[in-house]
Amino acid sequence: MSERVTIKSIAKDLGISHMTVSRALSNHPNVMKATRDAVKQRARELGYVKNAAASAMRGDETQIIGLLLPNIVNEFYAQFANTMALACEAKSLQLVIHLTGDNIANEEKALERLHQIQVQRVVMVPTPGKSEKSVLHLRDTSVIQLIRQRDIGRPTPTILVDDSPAIRDAVAHLAAQGHQRIAYIGADKELTSGRSRLAAFREGLKRTELTEIPELICTGGPSKEMGQTHARRILNEKRATAMVCGGFEISNGALGALMETGLQPSENLSFIGYGDPSFYTWVGRGISTVAVPVEPLAYKAVDLLTGRADPASDHIHRFVASLIVR
């Protein structure tokens, strides 16, 4: 295994001081052209790369971006991560991805490890719950919150989805079709997003003068499983004729439950999903959904990340979701 190539090893190789090598490689003006060329040439031959740890120790920016997501299988998160990763490639940033599974302990561990490597900025979907530790680890990091908002002890820019109109539209659409028993599956009150989506659903019922049916309103920790479980129950009980989902994971879980009945989404139960993975257009006659504009969200995150917007502000950037009826 070859020895690590450092400015010192190059200096020794060339019989000059390591400072000259350093200056040559960083294009400092005070180096003779001949020297600089020789150094660069030799560095290339030996396969020199600057040691990031040494730079970090000196206090240089680490060029590391942390991304915390519940998972990257859900197409929304996958798309978001994909776009961010491509942007990071373009800006020569390292993207470190941690999956939280929406569990706060995982979030804390992930943030601790990012703290260790002196991460520059963090984009995160905060998990349900509160965490002192997370706040502590984020003390010296600039943070962008996504989808949900949690208090981390100081203002942070936040990228939210304004889905209330679309959710109300969803209810209105179903009501117009004659549905009276509309189920809702969404995140619970732990989450800002859970609260606002449920409120929008209720508002939708109110506006269409439908009565709220408590046993058809299911909330809980947002997960695919949770969506699946509740959807199965609702399908079994046959008390609902339509269903609205309030969450990316929940939507796919519920859709899975619906599909396993072997019937088309619209025959058994009018289904309105959340998020718009590519395949929603291909399933059955197409899955109606509350579509969230993932690319704009991701570009905004990149914008905030790369300082075209002020990362220190507590501005909330809202992106409007829209109901797609298929």
Add this chain to the structure above:
Amino acid sequence: MSERVTIKSIAKDLGISHMTVSRALSNHPNVMKATRDAVKQRARELGYVKNAAASAMRGDETQIIGLLLPNIVNEFYAQFANTMALACEAKSLQLVIHLTGDNIANEEKALERLHQIQVQRVVMVPTPGKSEKSVLHLRDTSVIQLIRQRDIGRPTPTILVDDSPAIRDAVAHLAAQGHQRIAYIGADKELTSGRSRLAAFREGLKRTELTEIPELICTGGPSKEMGQTHARRILNEKRATAMVCGGFEISNGALGALMETGLQPSENLSFIGYGDPSFYTWVGRGISTVAVPVEPLAYKAVDLLTGRADPASDHIHRFVASLIVR
């Protein structure tokens, strides 16, 4: 913004030497229990975390794993990345993800940046082409190759899919249905996987005594777009009655082209995809496909990564794909 907490700052705070702090925090035996407790207590209060850069500079392992994938939107890669990320959480490893888009220049850049941060191990889907630079950057890193195999100047463990039987089965299945004009869209000869899948397709034709139709065999750089373009053309020309895909991206691209015709996959053209994203069961009457066991692949990668298997061997780990007819 608070000052960084270091062993020295804790030492000063406590009026002892930084070495005692270091020893206390790393549970070195030669520290009085009282001292150790006091140090740990204070460290917790101040929110101390060990500086990874300093550790790395001393030559400690960086606990960083690099993952190079074409993208993470395709559900196969997303699943793989998800599983690896979870495994990395469990082992307290940092997962740095780089997307190559199957472009060799991107791969080189990604590997250079991983080299800079002294990445421990790399799991990669090698891009088409050859690269001196990649070889150089991987000189001191242990590498696991995935899906495809490229010469990087020394043996590496490799995780491959043995899809030849399934692809032959696919042709046999279509032939048994009476198809005589079967198209194939797959990666080109740049890739080990491209070569072997095409060979399997041809062998399938031979075994069923079908004639190879050159204009129905499409190869090229593997991408969603490529799959879509070729599938569109084939659908337009109406020369084929069936289609077999040889690649994850290609399969989704081709499926997209098929779906945009507005007809069910089996009505227009018998379609056999590659990889088995969850939604293939939900589209039309279900999409037949060459299913690749993604979880076992990912677990094997983790196994190799965490040393339960020998990462220095050049062993090829093959996972058998199977034809799923829906």
Add this chain to the structure above:
DNA sequence: TTGAAAGCGCTAACAA
């Protein structure tokens, strides 16, 4: 134009 010294945070080795 080049070089020597110092220091970022950490721990092995040696000293007390």
Add this chain to the structure above:
DNA sequence: TTGTTAGCGCTTTCAA
């Protein structure tokens, strides 16, 4: 049991 020194790779500051 605790402390001092040195050095990992790099660049800033000062000296030649």
